[in-house]
Amino acid sequence: MSLGQVWAIARKDLLTEGRSKETLNGLFFFAALVLLVFGFALGPDRARLEQAAAGVLWVGFILTGVLGLTRAFQVERENECLEGLLLYPGDRGALYLGKLLGNVVFMLGLEAAVFPCFAFFYNMPLWGALPGLLLTAALGTAGFAAVGTLFAAMTMHLRAREVMFPLLLLPFVVPVLLAAVKGTEAFLRGAGRAEAFPWLALLALFDLVFVTVSLFALEWIVEE
Amino acid sequence: MPSRGSRLVIPLGLAASAALLSGLYAGLVRAPADAVQGEVQRIMYLHVPTVLVAYLAFFIVFVGSTAYLWTRRERWDILAHASAELGVLFTALTIAAGAIWGKPTWGAWWTWDARLTTTAILLLIYTGYLMLRAAVEDPDRGARYAAVVGILGFLDIPIIHKSVEWWRTLHQPSSLARGAIDPALLFPLLLNMAAFALLYAFLLAQRMELGRLEAELTRRRLEE
Numbered sequence: 001m002s003l004g005q006v007w008a009i010a011r012k013d014l015l016t017e018g019r020s021k022e023t024l025n026g027l028f029f030f031a032a033l034v035l036l037v038f039g040f041a042l043g044p045d046r047a048r049l050e051q052a053a054a055g056v057l058w059v060g061f062i063l064t065g066v067l068g069l070t071r072a073f074q075v076e077r078e079n080e081c082l083e084g085l086l087l088y089p090g091d092r093g094a095l096y097l098g099k100l101l102g103n104v105v106f107m108l109g110l111e112a113a114v115f116p117c118f119a120f121f122y123n124m125p126l127w128g129a130l131p132g133l134l135l136t137a138a139l140g141t142a143g144f145a146a147v148g149t150l151f152a153a154m155t156m157h158l159r160a161r162e163v164m165f166p167l168l169l170l171p172f173v174v175p176v177l178l179a180a181v182k183g184t185e186a187f188l189r190g191a192g193r194a195e196a197f198p199w200l201a202l203l204a205l206f207d208l209v210f211v212t213v214s215l216f217a218l219e220w221i222v223e224e
Numbered sequence: 225m226p227s228r229g230s231r232l233v234i235p236l237g238l239a240a241s242a243a244l245l246s247g248l249y250a251g252l253v254r255a256p257a258d259a260v261q262g263e264v265q266r267i268m269y270l271h272v273p274t275v276l277v278a279y280l281a282f283f284i285v286f287v288g289s290t291a292y293l294w295t296r297r298e299r300w301d302i303l304a305h306a307s308a309e310l311g312v313l314f315t316a317l318t319i320a321a322g323a324i325w326g327k328p329t330w331g332a333w334w335t336w337d338a339r340l341t342t343t344a345i346l347l348l349i350y351t352g353y354l355m356l357r358a359a360v361e362d363p364d365r366g367a368r369y370a371a372v373v374g375i376l377g378f379l380d381i382p383i384i385h386k387s388v389e390w391w392r393t394l395h396q397p398s399s400l401a402r403g404a405i406d407p408a409l410l411f412p413l414l415l416n417m418a419a420f421a422l423l424y425a426f427l428l429a430q431r432m433e434l435g436r437l438e439a440e441l442t443r444r445r446l447e448e
Contacts, residue, residue, distance in 0.1 A: 147376070154369050160359050167355060168373065171348035172380055175387035182391070198390065206383055213379060217372045220293055223365075 005090040009098025013072060014105060024110065027068050031114045034060035035121050046123065053122040054184040058177055061111055062144060066166045068107060069148035072099045073156040086222065096149065096218040100211070103145045111137050124188060132187035132196060139203035140180030144173040146210040153221050179203045230433045236426040243419035250412035267325040269412055273420035275318040275343065281311030281424065282350065282378060289374030292367060298439055301367040304374050306431035308353050310424060315347045338388040345384050349377045363442060
């Protein structure tokens with residue numbers, strides 16, 4: 001497994017997406033819509049919205065991820081592309097990391113576009129908190145994408161994949177949701193790094209464990 | 225021809241019935257009512273054994289899944305599958321018994337406490353495991369996918385636990401682990417724990433025999 005192989009796969013996926021922008025546009029509107037829908041559901045009380053803001057943001061990210069993460073393997077279903085990919089030299093580990101990297105970059109790009117909408121609708125001070133927020137977003141996204149990419153490979157052949165994928169993914173990423181919401185909250189309040197740090201460490205641990213295990217696990221999933 | 229496991233079923237069943245009956249007697253009749261909580265505390269004799277058996281069951285899923293991926297012997301997969309079903313059953317029992325205890329004690333069926341939340345997430349993860357098994361048509365592929373979920377789920381438990389523990393805690397810490405339990409209450413509890421472990425072993429042996437017959441049936445159908 002080499003970095004070149006990982007990058008080649010990620011680049012291919014990002015290039016395809018960048019040229020068609022099929023899912024990118026749709027998912028951006030979906031994420032913005034989630035922010036709005038929660039605004040309606042919670043009512044116009046500004047204090048209440050500000051309190052719930054970090055949670056709403058991450059529910060938005062994760063729901064968008066549920067729709068977006070399956071894409072990496074869905075595109076390989078057509079014309080037996082996956083079989084073609086597997087014929088190339090390089091192992092399953094490189095395939096997993098490449099798909100994961102593509103997914104993370106894709107989701108982060110999307111999230112970067114959602115942040116301004118979030119600041120606008122929820123009246124959040126974004127500028128000062130931005131480095132911390134982006135760090136939390138990167139660690140949290142890597143976490144749910146690590147599990148999501150693996151489960152996407154697992155569910156790609158199932159008839160009930162639209163239901164099975166979120167059913168499997170959401171309980172697994174509860175720690176990611178908790179830690180990312182708490183970290184985001186700390187940065188939004190300007191509470192400083194000390195309060196956010198344990199949550200960021202938890203996210204990093206989650207990322208480390210699940211990227212490592214999934215790296216080996218893909219071997220057993222795309223066997224044929 | 226009955227397998228080695230099936231010969232264990234009847235003795236295990238008899239031992240489990242005897243232990244459960246004496247456990248019920250010791251817990252519901254013999255043991256004194258709790259000084260503070262009164263009669264409702266007796267639910268502990270059900271609640272603590274079921275949750276411990278549930279954790280044991282999920283550990284066995286992990287062992288069976290790892291061994292299956294390692295050796296590719298069908299019986300390990302049958303073990304993991306059987307244990308996952310029992311784990312889900314005992315987790316559901318734990319939550320139900322806990323809610324019945326919680327209503328008079330805390331004044332609510334459910335609270336968002338660390339242990340309750342962890343248990344609920346476990347229930348969801350392993351329900352997902354069972355649903356995935358049902359959704360994959362090819363038995364070999366289903367076994368491999370399930371094994372990966374079984375391993376990942378078990379690795380997720382400590383992270384989930386840590387994250388919700390930081391998030392909030394209301395549940396009393398384990399009295400057993402602190403050694404803060406009166407011998408008059410401890411004996412019935414230990415007896416019930418043994419009884420529920422036997423019940424688990426009995427159901428597991430029964431379910432594995434069924435799994436073996438199911439696999440045999442599938443094989444014969446394919447041969448026809």
